[in-house]
Amino acid sequence: MSKKLVIIGASGHGKVIADIAKKNGYYDIAFLDDNENIHECGGYPVVGRSQEAEDINADVIVGIGNASIRKKIQQSIPARKMATLIHPSAVVAEDVIIGVGTVIMAGAVINSGARIGTGCIINTCASVDHDCNVGDYAHIAVGSHLCGTVSVGDETWIGAGATVSNNISICSEGMIGAGAVVTKDIIEKGTYVGVPAKRLR
Ligand SMILES: CC(C)(COP(=O)(O)OP(=O)(O)OC[C@H]1O[C@@H](n2cnc3c(N)ncnc32)[C@H](O)[C@@H]1OP(=O)(O)O)[C@@H](O)C(=O)NCCC(=O)NCCS
Known part of the structure; x- marks a missing residue:
């Protein structure tokens, strides 16, 4: 495990996931969000947009409550990268x-x-x-x-x-x-x- 994680979806749900990730030993946590006006979530930076997940050298988790959006995004990312x-x-x-x-x-x-x-x-x-x-x-x-x-x-x-x-x-x-x-x-x-x-x- 790389111990670097990107969370897609800088929201309240994403913030909770960040806390769990920290407790799972991830030391380098950042968010991706398609709203370019959001720069931070739970004290962690928003470093890009959801489509960049595949190219970032980190594990990925989708922190979006809507199931169909979560599914669509997760299915665009190789399973080996998913946390x-x-x-x-x-x-x-x-x-x-x-x-x-x-x-x-x-x-x-x-x-x-x-x-x-x-x-x-x-x-x-x-x-x-x-x-x-x-x-x-x-x-x-x-x-x-x-x-x-x-x-x-x-x-x-x-x-x-x-x-x-x-x-x-x-x-x-x-x-x-x-x-x-x-x-x-x-x-x-x-x-x-x-x-x-x-x-x-
Ligand atoms: C069931 C639910 C999806 C319906 O949402 P909605 O489609 O926006 O429905 P409305 O709020 O327009 O309500 C429609 C009717 O259903 C009733 N209703 C809504 N949710 C209800 C519920 N959970 N139990 C009983 N009746 C409910 C409303 O009182 C309303 O009745 P009325 O027509 O007699 O006034 C929503 O109320 C709900 O329970 N969501 C789950 C929220 C949740 O669990 N969040 C978890 C976050 S971790």
Whole structure:
């Protein structure tokens, strides 16, 4: 590992990633952002635009919350350059498989048999229990919980504080609202809110 990292996306989310990167031993951290008016993030410099990532001699992570943008940018960068970051306070079982470009944030718990895809965000204090399968570019937001053997499709967003009951499958590109409780499989993409979760639109 080069211990140099560029984070694409100089935002609040990027700032949190920078802190995790520092705790993972990266000593030289900088941002890339396509907004040329942003020069700094979390005390780290913005040194260029996202398309420059491939040419910079550093590991790369995409710090952008929007899944389709995150995916588009990550797919333009060779997988060998992508970092995978795990906050030291996260608890991750030994047999968990985590894809490149994924960030596991402070206080997250990922239990045995889980598989986390590429480019995912497992946010602060989220839990992913045994044998869950989290698809590529999914976001398991702050304080949300996947009970055992849950499947979350690619690019799906599980909102802050939401709970998904055990053995549930959620399709790709779904949006589960903050605080929702998902008790049945979700097979059609859309936004689902409430307890129990129902389709908003
Ligand atoms: C579900 C969500 C995506 C809907 O956003 P939106 O499309 O902009 O929807 P609106 O705010 O226009 O709300 C539409 C309706 O749904 C209701 N609603 C919105 N979010 C809701 C939620 N989480 N639970 C219950 N009802 C909700 C609104 O009250 C509103 O109801 P009304 O029509 O009776 O007034 C959004 O509210 C949400 O929960 N986002 C997740 C945020 C999050 O988890 N952030 C994590 C950062 S780590």
